[in-house]
Amino acid sequence: MLIIPCPHCGARDYTEFRYGGDASRPRPAHGTGTVNEWHDYVFVFDNPKGIHREYWQHVQGCRQWLVVERNTATNELSRAQLAREATRT
Amino acid sequence: MKHRYSAAALARHALTGKPWPRAWRAAPPKTDYDVVIIGGGGHGLATAYYLAANHGIKRVAVLERSYIGSGNVGRNTTIVRSNYMMPGNTEFFEHSMKLWEGLSHELNFNVMLSQRGQCVLAHGPSQFDVLARRGNIMRLNGIEAELLERNEVKALLPYLDYSAESRFPIYGGLLQRRAGTARHDAVAWGYARAADDHGVDIIENCEVIGFERDQDRITGVRTTRGTIGAGRTLISVAGHSSQVAAMAGLRLPVESHLLQAFVTEAIKPLVDHVISFGAELFYLSQSDKGGLVFGGHIDGFNTYTQRGQFHKVQNVAECAVAVMPSISRLRLLRHWAGIQDMTPDGSPFMGRTPLANLWLNGGWCYQGFKATPAAGWCMAHTVAHGEEHPLVRHLALDRFRSGNGYDEYAHGNWTYKQ
């Protein structure tokens, strides 16, 4: 089963986590953004076959939201960071 | 049909030992077609058939990167039903049901539509009311439906769990007797054979790797077997819609998710109906070959790997035993997975794209198989006329811009619903 290396709790089964979807799309700042920008943020996905930046929350652990990089063609995880510290590289 | 299938023909071949002809030709690609359909699944093949049969458009190619029927039409749990509630959906799926009912004759290929009835279970009063609303709308639209109290469910399906031990006791159910199952592969083959008979070219092992375009107009496709010109092009590649659309520079409201399916060893008839659990997404039926076929929820994160997580296998097994305790003793023979397009409202997209002459049929979530005949029928009309068929106008690709989402099951934003 998919194993997610939680920066707080170590390697854990994905069943301890809640999936949060695509983390690559920029969320318009609160109170800003047009309907179209919010539409694209909420409804449109790259859905790549390859590296995918995505959110997972360790709901049965530290409750932290993570940004994980996973290859959707292989399910191989290459990176997991706390969302609040996530950097784009 | 040049070589009709029938009991008499079967007897003739049996006596003479004369071989049957190919069900469809291994067509080499021509330089151009009036319509090119990307994807040799159930929907693509059905669209090709109805283009030729209903609209007289016969210069049609179906391009399949692998073998036809290799996608979800051959991986699903084969359930056919028309118990839909939202305006548009009710009519569309009932149209599909009616096409199913004549499909073996239409195609001269036995797709084994088995109308053994589907019962959706409710496990509490409010779920019962939700089913009642669905059933009432069906009846008001001329579709048969029966609402069953607990004792009526018990009379119909005595082998489910009615014990005091049940975690989610059965409260009632909604029965559609015309619902049932069909032989999934036969649907792909039957449409392929019938389309081929009309002159449609079915081109297997031909993967699309790009589009030919003139400004905002699509003029053809580049494939692993050369460039093919197309008057109109249809993307019909359930599970991989985003991948193909991306070649045309389009981003879709779609994520690709994995759905597993399961079959037990074959046993003598044990379950007559299609049964859907109400406490969690789980559905069960018995195939003609004797295996109990079941399925559940998507694995829960987008992937193209076509292999499921073991946790989900156990999860679905738990549902199976919760519904029908005697399943415990049966043995799971095989589990497999398909990649399906998931959309924000659980409904598909059928119709135009921002690019001229490029049409899309995708985003089918859990419901692609039962929709196959109507999807083909309506997409053929849409592509032939350059205008969406009235039954699918509510399924526009840009519906979220106007706020016209189409959430039949009120699941809301599915990525958070795990």
Add this chain to the structure above:
Amino acid sequence: MSGASHRLPTGGRVQRGETIEFEFEGRRLAGLRGDTLASALLANGVTLVGRSFKYHRPRGFLAAGVEEPNALMTLGNGARTTPNVQATVTELRSGLIARCQNAWPSVNFDLKAVLGGFAPLLGAGFYYKTFMGPRRGSWMFYEPFIRRAAGLGRAQHKSDPDRYETRHAHADVLVIGAGPAGLAAAAAAASGGAHVVLVEQDFVPGGSLLGTPATSAHEKWRLKLVAAAQAQPTLELLLRTTALGVYDGNMVALLERHDHASCDASRGEAREVVVTLRTRSIIYATGALEQPLLFGDNDRPGVMLASAARTYLNRYAVAAGRRAVVATNNDSAWHTALDLAAAGIPVTLLDQRTTADAALREGAAKAGINIHWQARPLRALGGKAVTGVLAALESGGREQRFDCDLLCMSGGWMPAAHLTTHTGRKLIHSVGIDAFMPAGLDAGHFMAGAVSGHFALSAALIEAVTAGAAAAAWAGRPAASLPPTHLPVPDQACGFEPAGAPPLRAGSKAFVDFQNDVTLNDLIAAHDEGYESVEHLKRYTTLGMGTDQGKTSNINAIRQMNLLRSTSAAETTTFRPPYVPVSVGALVGRAIGRHFRPIRRSPLHDWHVANGGVLIEAGPWLRAWYYRWAGNSAAEAYRQEMRVVRTAVGVADVSSLGKIDIQGPDAAEFLNRIYVNGFAALAPGKARYGVMLNDDASVLDDGTTACLAPHRYFMTTTTAQAGEVMSWLEFLLQTAWTDLAVQVVSVTDQWVGMSLAGPKARVALELALPGIDCSDASVPYMSVRELEYEGMPLRLLRLSFSGELAYELYVPADHGVALWERLLARAAPLGIKPYGLEALASLRIEKGHVAGLELDHRNTLDDLGLGKMASRDKPYIGRELRGRPELQAPERWSLVGLECLEAAQRLRGGAILFADGEPQVGHGRGYITSVTWSTELDKYIALGLYQGGLKHVGETVNCAYPLKNESVRARLVSPLFIDKEGARLRV
């Protein structure tokens, strides 16, 4: 069928002193400890053990292991009936009851065998070409016959009385298969202290070595290998354990079987256990499976894989026949011929090649084996048992008949590489063995022995030691000392020549898939019709889809299809888990019945149960639905409970509401963003009802948030959305709004909640908690007080769901029962009673509060009549997308109230609304979401959604419920049914 014993007087690996009695087809038979059901039956001379799926042809044992397609039996009886069990892997146990299946009236005299006569009609995919007439839907006439004919064994509708378990395990190195390669690899891997789990599906370790004579050097070596493995302190050998599948993250699902002994469920003994094993590395030592030869009637009982005959002979000391022919295209079957001859059985050897391994030839000559080169079987003779074989000799120059009652065949070997493909890897075709082997493995996965296509023991041993060392190193616990790689026994000869296309006799059938009755002719027909891709072939002919999953048929089918297509296209069908069928019960373990899903219980649960509370499932919660004091059914009781609340005072357990503690200097700003209405100005001591939206503007949840102190808030959510809301708040704070200084913590389990409602609620509170000032001035409507009462922290909120004077009381969970009982006892003079979920829901309907089915993700804030709540002065989540035109369309369906106009009728949830006089077809103009009997108004009332909503108040509608052939007239009214001014709230 002869009753005489076929057990040899000596040899074998069975315990001759331990006789085991069992029952087969109603007959009492005896076998020995160490037998399988198959070997015991063969020892008793039973060779006819089944009927085939389609043609009901008589069938015997083809194999001696997990690949057996024919010998499927139904074991046990009553609720313990288990169909489709392979006799070849069933360890004989005392009292075992076995029956043949798919035959009527008996396996020996099966009337359905007449179907065989129609075989030309029943070829591949025949059902796709017929059963369509005379009219649409005719299939429904034919289908029951097909269904009854199909299927294998018969299952029961009885609940499984046995117990199953699931468990988790961890390993550094998992070795799958305890044959010579697996044993050596495991010992090597464990030598440096790595925790090695070695699993073997058999009940004896040794794999292919178990097929060698019990007196041979190979047996001594086997015992040495087993001893060496067991000597490793960190090596765990699990027998009767099959690796079912390999999953992401190096997780392997294992099945442990315990049913060789009696498993007493009442003592907690599990019949089977599914183990979720996580390992750092994996060594596949899964061996290879011998493949049949294709020739006419190759399915006759007595036609057997050569290795199986050798196993029966050497492991179980059972002679599967008295006169044998061995037909082969490779060296391995010569060992069978030699061992049979050594046991005194006359043997004729038909080898399609021109030569064989020199030592084997020499041995065969010495043993007096009659050898024919360039010879292959054309057709097996006999009916219910093989009586001989017609063979083509001299490359087909001559035909000759050989009498025999055992026909051993070997068409080469297929690596058992199934598990290696489960993570998405493909197999490649190897010309040398004309079969498929792993092209590569995932990082950290290794293989050894026949699975890699190396059938020689010498190569397997070297590979095993290397793999063991590599796997241990990968796992970070390098091997310390490696076992010797010198093979101490004579090697296995591995000469092989592809079998090619079989010469066929008209009128005979060459079976490719024995279990599903797929013949060579079916392959030819599929090819003719264009079903030539291996997946089409599989799906069209059902090849490889039986319980054996094609272990003896896939490779032959691919070989033959390649010949038909004149290609060497190298693809296999996808091997899906599980490797062998697994009981659904074993996958489930203890998650059955009440334990199917966890149950959440309020801290007051036991009180409810003890005091007449009737419970109902509400999502994961069990809540008090109604109380028996008020009636014996929900329908009766809720009215009584409502009356108490409306006229006196009632108390309800609302502990399942989500409770979130929110703190931090930016908490007010945070709340102000997530709720559509303003929270920035909520002062300490005040509470406010709020609604939050999702980004897409659908309603996420509603609830009350109270300001306990500056920067400190107490939020309540609905029961259903508690988890969603919590994750959502965390998401926002950890991803989008990391600049806000706010902490959120779920305190749902820490606080018991109870709703005290009714005109006498204040008096009740004063009686229960004397000394607390709960006057309107001190605790006004929509306020909160944090108190301590006799050492018990208490949060007292004044708010109302029912529309009556009401308080919500929150105390730490372990004070819950005390407070609850105190309220009921002290306020008893007021007539206080507990009320349940049904009454709660009914009370809120009378006040038009949305809940449940109104909050269904489709309905917007505006649809629910709450649009006015949304602030125009500040941004909130969902604001932008809320403005989309379709969501603001004037004719959207929105919240209305309904009053039943027909005294003798009732309203029902799920009814469809039509304007008075319009035809009742289509989708109507709305529907009813919630219904109750109003004790105040003495009629049925309802909430619903209606096109245009409140614009139509006063109009009459018809509530169509065609499922019950009902249509009831109702009037559209405001959803606020009672106390429109809210006077009762503010007393």
